[in-house]
Amino acid sequence: MHLSVEDFVKHVKDVVTISDRLMDGWALKEKEGIENGTYITKRCTKNLTKPGNTNATTLVTFEYHIAYHLSYAVPIICLKIWKQDGSLISLEEYWEFNNDLKESNIYDTLTQLDHPVLCQPFLTLHPCKTQEIIQPFLEHSKNPIISWLSVVGPFVHLNLLDEYIHNC
Amino acid sequence: MANDREILREIWEGKLPVSFRLDSDEVADFREPDPFYLMVPRLSYFPLVTDKVKKHFLKYVTNDKQDQEMWLEYNGQPLKWHYPIGVLYDLMFSTEDLLPWSLTVHFDKFPESEVYKFSNKEMIEAYFMACLKEADVLKHRGQIVSSMQKKDHNQLWMGLQNDKFDQFWSVNRKLMDCPAEFDHFKYIPFRCYVDDGYRQKLIKPVAEDGRKKTLRDLLNEMFPGRNSVRVKTHGMFPPLETPLQWLSEHLSYPDNFLHLCVI
CATH class of the missing domain: 3.10.20.620 (Ubiquitin-like (UB roll))
Structure with missing residues (x-):
């Protein structure tokens, strides 16, 4: 069972509807003339702490994109992280803030890939395991995108509010 | 093959x-x-x-x-x-x-929003392997790459990195194989470069009636209604009658994708 582009669009629109109610910041974007041109984005500012050193925090801005990957027929989460001086955080720098991924091989899980719509480099959770994760949700969840995000989001500092979970 | x-x-x-x-x-x-x-x-x-x-x-x-x-x-x-x-x-x-x-x-002012930062060779390898995996998902539902051993992956990468044709192709031929019951891939891995980026689409190498699709069919599916589209790859313009399956097997880059530049 695979997620179709149409279902993806329907579910991300629902995310935006909930987000609007909560003023949570998710916005719908569309690029015309592309089959998978619909995606959603959100920006938020957070303090990142290095594991084992709770005094050293860095204020950063995250930009998340949820788009549809045609080849894998799955949703994909891409992100950019800026420091306060406007420079981007590299894959290795982000790795130092990220305890959850420590066990795995850095380049196999989080890699630089082209955004499926914008064709620009983004940090991306590699989509090759997504089908496995999302499979049960496609059968049982009202909104598989929310269910999937609630599982993989925390790996990249994205935690969904409970109100989303109530809707899936 | x-x-x-x-x-x-x-x-x-x-x-x-x-x-x-x-x-x-x-x-x-x-x-x-x-x-x-x-x-x-x-x-x-x-x-x-x-x-x-x-x-x-x-x-x-x-x-x-x-x-x-x-x-x-x-x-x-x-x-x-x-x-x-x-x-x-x-x-x-x-x-x-x-x-x-x-x-x-x-060395100054790296254009980081447009260009990948490859600070070491492992990152390039990871990117290359990600492309190869995606191509295999399109061709064989990802079954060939995932059944390969780490040493096969290394051999592909080292073959490319050290410019060793035989080393690379002795593994790559498995990726270019077709499943026994068919004589073609599921979808053709390709990127069509237009404007500032590229487009991809799921395109099968064979039509509903069993006819072998050609480069012309691919371009018609990508750019409906536009007749005079030509694409360049490896510095040449492949004839529009070239069968897609043959094109994919022979003119793909090492990442197993056809890279077609729309001119």
Whole structure:
């Protein structure tokens, strides 16, 4: 069972509807003339702490994109992280803030890939395991995108509010 | 299965002469450094072949720039070096220009929103393997790559990195194989470069009625209603009657994708 582009669009629109109610910041974007041109984005500012050193925090801005990957027929989460001086955080720098991924091989899980719509480099959770994760949700969840995000989001500092979970 | 071995070899051996010059604003020495010349394989990636270039120019820039990532520019455009070199050339090289392809080297102001930061070879390898996996998902639902051992993956990567045709193809032929019950892939892995990026689409190599689809069919599906689309790859325009399956087996880049530049 695979997620179709149409279902993806329907579910991300629902995310935006909930987000609007909560003023949570998710916005719908569309690029015309592309089959998978619909995606959603959100920006938020957070303090990142290095594991084992709770005094050293860095204020950063995250930009998340949820788009549809045609080849894998799955949703994909891409992100950019800026420091306060406007420079981007590299894959290795982000790795130092990220305890959850420590066990795995850095380049196999989080890699630089082209955004499926914008064709620009983004940090991306590699989509090759997504089908496995999302499979049960496609059968049982009202909104598989929310269910999937609630599982993989925390790996990249994205935690969904409970109100989303109530809707899936 | 990719049978036309002479063609595979010919494609593999495609090379481009490139001259590298350090941006004059970044020269911190009283002498202008000499340009650096290289013959580079079309199928490779710039970060795999420019170690010597970096070494040559580093001594001419200020100390504070020496730790910064090198990047390349042509005609005011930064080179996206996660595209294979031949693709960048087919996309960017101006017909009014002469060879060698003259590129400007920079150490300052890395264009990080457009260009990948490959700070080590593992990152390029990860990117390359990600492309290869995606291609296999399209061709064989990902079954070949995932059934391969780590040493096969290494062999593909080392074959490309060290420009060893036999080493690369002894593994790559498995990726170019068709499932026993069919004589074609599920979908053709390709990227069609237009505007500032590229498009992909799920396109089967065979039509509903069993007819073999051609490059013309692919372009019709990508650009409905536009008749005069031509695409360039490996520096040539493949005839529109070329069957897609043959094209995919023989003219794909090492990442197993066809890279078609719309002209």
